[in-house]
Amino acid sequence: MANIPSFTLNDGTKIPALGMGCWMGSPGGSERVYQMCLEALKCGYRHFDTAAGYGNEVEVGRAIRDSGIPRDEIYLTTKLLNSGHHRVKEAFEESLNKLDVDYIDLYLMHWPQALVDGKVLGPEEHPTSIETWKAMEQLLQTGKVKTIGVSNFSIKTLEHLLPHCEIIPATNQVELHPCLPQADLKAYCEAKNILLTAYSPLGGQGTFFAEDATVQGLARKLNASPAQIVISWAVQRGTIAIPKSENKERMRTNMTLVSLSAEDMKVLDTLHQQTGMHKSLLPFHDESFGVYGWTYEQLGWNMVLGGVVPAA
Numbered sequence: 001m002a003n004i005p006s007f008t009l010n011d012g013t014k015i016p017a018l019g020m021g022c023w024m025g026s027p028g029g030s031e032r033v034y035q036m037c038l039e040a041l042k043c044g045y046r047h048f049d050t051a052a053g054y055g056n057e058v059e060v061g062r063a064i065r066d067s068g069i070p071r072d073e074i075y076l077t078t079k080l081l082n083s084g085h086h087r088v089k090e091a092f093e094e095s096l097n098k099l100d101v102d103y104i105d106l107y108l109m110h111w112p113q114a115l116v117d118g119k120v121l122g123p124e125e126h127p128t129s130i131e132t133w134k135a136m137e138q139l140l141q142t143g144k145v146k147t148i149g150v151s152n153f154s155i156k157t158l159e160h161l162l163p164h165c166e167i168i169p170a171t172n173q174v175e176l177h178p179c180l181p182q183a184d185l186k187a188y189c190e191a192k193n194i195l196l197t198a199y200s201p202l203g204g205q206g207t208f209f210a211e212d213a214t215v216q217g218l219a220r221k222l223n224a225s226p227a228q229i230v231i232s233w234a235v236q237r238g239t240i241a242i243p244k245s246e247n248k249e250r251m252r253t254n255m256t257l258v259s260l261s262a263e264d265m266k267v268l269d270t271l272h273q274q275t276g277m278h279k280s281l282l283p284f285h286d287e288s289f290g291v292y293g294w295t296y297e298q299l300g301w302n303m304v305l306g307g308v309v310p311a312a
């Protein structure tokens with residue numbers, strides 16, 4: 001089995017530094033997700049990242065059970081729907097039932113914005129992210145979830161939330177790769193003892209960094225794939241990485257970390273400084289203002305149209 005390090009979260013629990021992302025590009029994916037998770041378990045993955053919104057908790061849970069691997073050897077994350085903020089307990093139980101497992105290792109607030117009756121609420125409307133978090137804190141008392149965290153939070157939305165937390169989120173899962181290294185957020189989260197999880201560590205598609213001359217150069221030098229280079233960079237800088245792959249060969253290489261020198265790390269740390277490279281690589285940006293009904297300003301994301309980070 002590959003030698004995947006673990007990180008310790010602020011509640012003392014351990015999380016494998018590398019996991020399998022279970023977003024299939026659109027909700028569902030049923031049999032494909034089941035096969036992907038089974039294969040990943042065979043190949044040594046012990047950490048799975050799904051969400052109620054991915055529409056595939058049933059298949060992820062079934063693969064875990066069918067693998068025969070003891071539940072306590074697997075780390076399982078799922079996430080609260082935006083439309084579940086006003087009914088956290090029920091939404092959590094629905095996820096638990098769909099996964100059909102006794103407990104969830106990590107439950108994340110998927111986005112800070114709530115959606116009620118099809119309408120996205122503003123940051124001050126009820127339930128606010130603070131109220132949603134308080135309901136998530138209550139879940140810990142059930143013993144059915146070990147750790148709670150957030151996703152897509154910025155320094156701004158964390159500054160709003162943290163003063164009201166009895167439990168500090170263990171992780172903040174955000175888009176993170178060499179085009180969006182999130183250095184300020186990383187430093188802020190480290191100071192608050194919150195570990196960052198890198199979602200879309202390959203940029204959401206395997207081709208972007210595979211076609212980048214800088215990453216290609218490092219890959220050649222280290223006899224590794226471009227994906228291994230960017231995944232290893234994420235883990236080596238102390239963030240959890242959750243690349244998704246349904247391809248046996250790619251899932252195997254993705255979990256084989258390579259050691260990057262300080263110089264190699266610096267090359268990747270500064271890749272976003274090349275012209276036009278500091279940006280989100282995901283398609284969820286609204287043409288006019290932000291993401292999923294909040295402006296970049298409400299999200300606290302330092303971005304302009306299309307997810308581009310403006311020059312300082």
Ligand SMILES: NC(=O)c1ccc[n+]([C@@H]2O[C@H](COP(=O)([O-])OP(=O)(O)OC[C@H]3O[C@@H](n4cnc5c(N)ncnc54)[C@H](OP(=O)(O)O)[C@@H]3O)[C@@H](O)[C@H]2O)c1
Binds near residue numbers: 203225228242246253
């Ligand atoms: N919290 C959130 O809001 C949020 C948002 C986005 C994603 N996520 C999580 O993060 C996970 C990963 O992000 P992602 O799925 O968006 O993108 P990703 O992991 O950055 O990239 C996945 C894509 O890269 C391809 N790929 C994988 N390994 C490769 C390799 N070695 N060489 C070339 N191509 C490769 C995959 O295709 P094949 O399958 O064909 O290999 C797939 O098309 C998701 O699955 C999800 O669990 C969370």
